[in-house]
Amino acid sequence: MKIIFTCGGTAGHVNPALALAGLVRERRPGSEILFVGANRGIERQLIEAAGWPFRAVEVSNFHRSIQPKEIWHNLVSLRNFLCSPGEARALLREFPADLVVGTGGYASYPMIRAASKLGIPAAIHESNAIPGLTTRLLENHAALIMVGFEECRKNYKHPDKVLVTGTPVRGDFFRLTKREAKRKLGVDDGRPLVVSFFGSLGAAEMNREMAQFLALEVKSALPFHHVHGAGALGCQRMGEYLREAGADLSRTPELEVREYIENMAELMRAADLVICRAGASTISELTALGVPAIIVPSPNVTHNHQESNARVLADAGGAVMLLEKDSSGQTLYDTACGILRDGERRKEMSAAMASLGVIDAADKILDAVLALAGSK
Numbered sequence: 001m002k003i004i005f006t007c008g009g010t011a012g013h014v015n016p017a018l019a020l021a022g023l024v025r026e027r028r029p030g031s032e033i034l035f036v037g038a039n040r041g042i043e044r045q046l047i048e049a050a051g052w053p054f055r056a057v058e059v060s061n062f063h064r065s066i067q068p069k070e071i072w073h074n075l076v077s078l079r080n081f082l083c084s085p086g087e088a089r090a091l092l093r094e095f096p097a098d099l100v101v102g103t104g105g106y107a108s109y110p111m112i113r114a115a116s117k118l119g120i121p122a123a124i125h126e127s128n129a130i131p132g133l134t135t136r137l138l139e140n141h142a143a144l145i146m147v148g149f150e151e152c153r154k155n156y157k158h159p160d161k162v163l164v165t166g167t168p169v170r171g172d173f174f175r176l177t178k179r180e181a182k183r184k185l186g187v188d189d190g191r192p193l194v195v196s197f198f199g200s201l202g203a204a205e206m207n208r209e210m211a212q213f214l215a216l217e218v219k220s221a222l223p224f225h226h227v228h229g230a231g232a233l234g235c236q237r238m239g240e241y242l243r244e245a246g247a248d249l250s251r252t253p254e255l256e257v258r259e260y261i262e263n264m265a266e267l268m269r270a271a272d273l274v275i276c277r278a279g280a281s282t283i284s285e286l287t288a289l290g291v292p293a294i295i296v297p298s299p300n301v302t303h304n305h306q307e308s309n310a311r312v313l314a315d316a317g318g319a320v321m322l323l324e325k326d327s328s329g330q331t332l333y334d335t336a337c338g339i340l341r342d343g344e345r346r347k348e349m350s351a352a353m354a355s356l357g358v359i360d361a362a363d364k365i366l367d368a369v370l371a372l373a374g375s376k
Contacts (some may be wrong), residue, residue, distance in 0.1 A: 001028060004097040006036040006112065007045035008105030010055070012280035013128055017103040018050050018363075019168035026335070034095050035089075037107045038066035038074030057087045057093075058106055066300055089112035099373040101125065101365075102138070104280075109134050116141040119374045127167045127280030130154055131307040144372050145260020146365055149356060150282065151312055153168045165365045166358020167284035172265040174288075174359070181270035185263075191254070192340045196260060197229035198296075199277060205324065206296060207234040210275075211241035213336075214255055218247050219254045224340065227256045227267055247328060257301035272341055272346065275332060278306035278321075283313065284361070293319040296327050296337050318353030 003024060005017040014037075021033050037043035039056035047054045064319035074376050089111035092100075100122045102108030108124065115122040123144040126135045137159060139145065146165040147153065152161045167192065182188040196213075198206040210228050217226060230238045238257055242249065249255050261267060271291050276282050278297040285292050295313065297306035311318035320335055339346055358364065 001031045001099065002034075002095060002097045003031060004034050004036055004091075004095065004100045004111060004115075005103065006100065007103040008037035008041040008107045008122075010105070010279070011042060011046060011103035011284075012041050013280050014046045015170065016125055016127060016168045016284075016362075017101070018046070018052075018099065019170055019362045020103075020365060021050075021052060023168075025175060026361075027366065032095075032204050032286050034091075034097070036091060037105065041105065042106070043105065043107070057089055057091070057110055061301075062284055085110050085114055089118070091226055092118060092120065096166070099123075101369055102134070103127070103140070104132060104134060105256045108132060109137060112138045113141050116143075121317050121369070123279055123369050123372055124166070125165070126152070128305045129155070129312050130303050130305040132302065132305070145262050145366060146359075148280075148358075149312055153308070163368055164369060166361030167280060167285050167364035168289045168365065169359075170176060170265065173265055173269060173285060176266065178269055181266050187270060189221075192224050193270050194224045194226040194273050194275065194336060194340075195228075195261075195271040196226070196268050196275035197231070198234070199279070199298075200229055201232070203298070204234065204237065204275075206327075207231070207238055208241045208244075209327060209329040209332060211238065211245040211247055213333045214242065215245035215247035215251065216329065216333045218249070218252055222252060222254050223337070225254050227258065227261065229258050229261040232259060275336065277315075278310035280309065283309050283359075286313070287318070287353055287357035288359055288361075290318075290357060292339055292349035294332060294339075295319050296324055297321065297330075298362060299324050313353065313356065315355055316352045317343065318356060330344045337363050 003235050005021055007013045007017040009215045021234040024031050035047045035052050035054045039058055044054055092114055093329050097120055100111055100120055102112045122142050124135055124142045125146040126139055127148060145161050146163050148167045153159045156162050186195045196210055207230050240314045268285055268289055276295045278295050295310040309349045314321040
């Protein structure tokens, strides 16, 4: 079987496709797999690093601005939009796929559209609670739309096409038990572990608030272990924010600031509370692991989809949602203390979060798309 996975734009779109490709390799080792993404997106780096073949189509987004450079960008994007269907058809002639699966990002549009026109089974997986532009444009063309939560169904014009599968999470998140992860990380002394992060680049305002949070931890006799990922850009300013907040971490190994959290799977597994944004990958990891969370959704995303993601978890009781305009270091700290010092509440939040998780999401998606291909 020949399968094309098409995705891009963010790691949240790429990671589910990588998880699915890995499962195909295990269950159908003779299958041929090709990834298709945008030429200059993050997807090329992630996919090639994972060892999969990658081909590009020229697609790019549109900017909502009338600045001259943005107008030029949009003209280039329009040209790409008009040319990309031809590129997609050429790829499908070169690699005659039996199945095309899109997991989000602009590159999914020409590939799913071309596959549909050629009679090739095509499916979409949408990680966010609110469908993105690409998914909305493709709803009429895909034979199957897969989503993370039942609450997502109401956001589609064709709910009969929608299948609730969950969102795949990498297998390394489940290799250790919570106790094993705590022991490996050296945080098994009875104090809770807080893990906080706000994206690979970081977020200036949230890093400033986390510096205030860390200062409060120092002053309160270190009730927690805490690892904060400041991000590539955020880490450059974190020292300044810590000095402003009066947080000296030089003698507090329990409190750690990193540019990037490389062992995220171990830390998330060991965590008693996560403080984070509401990106699709993070949401799927929290629910799969059943970790309580304080979520501050990014206000700077299209259609405010992160707030919609966070609200699903908050309404179920697995998370506390704070809008960024209402957030502060003190508020985050008080909220965290309220959760971590109330064992019963923490258990209830963990159970509520886990009730939304689908550990076998990759299997469900693969079964569904293989059945779709078999029906043809």
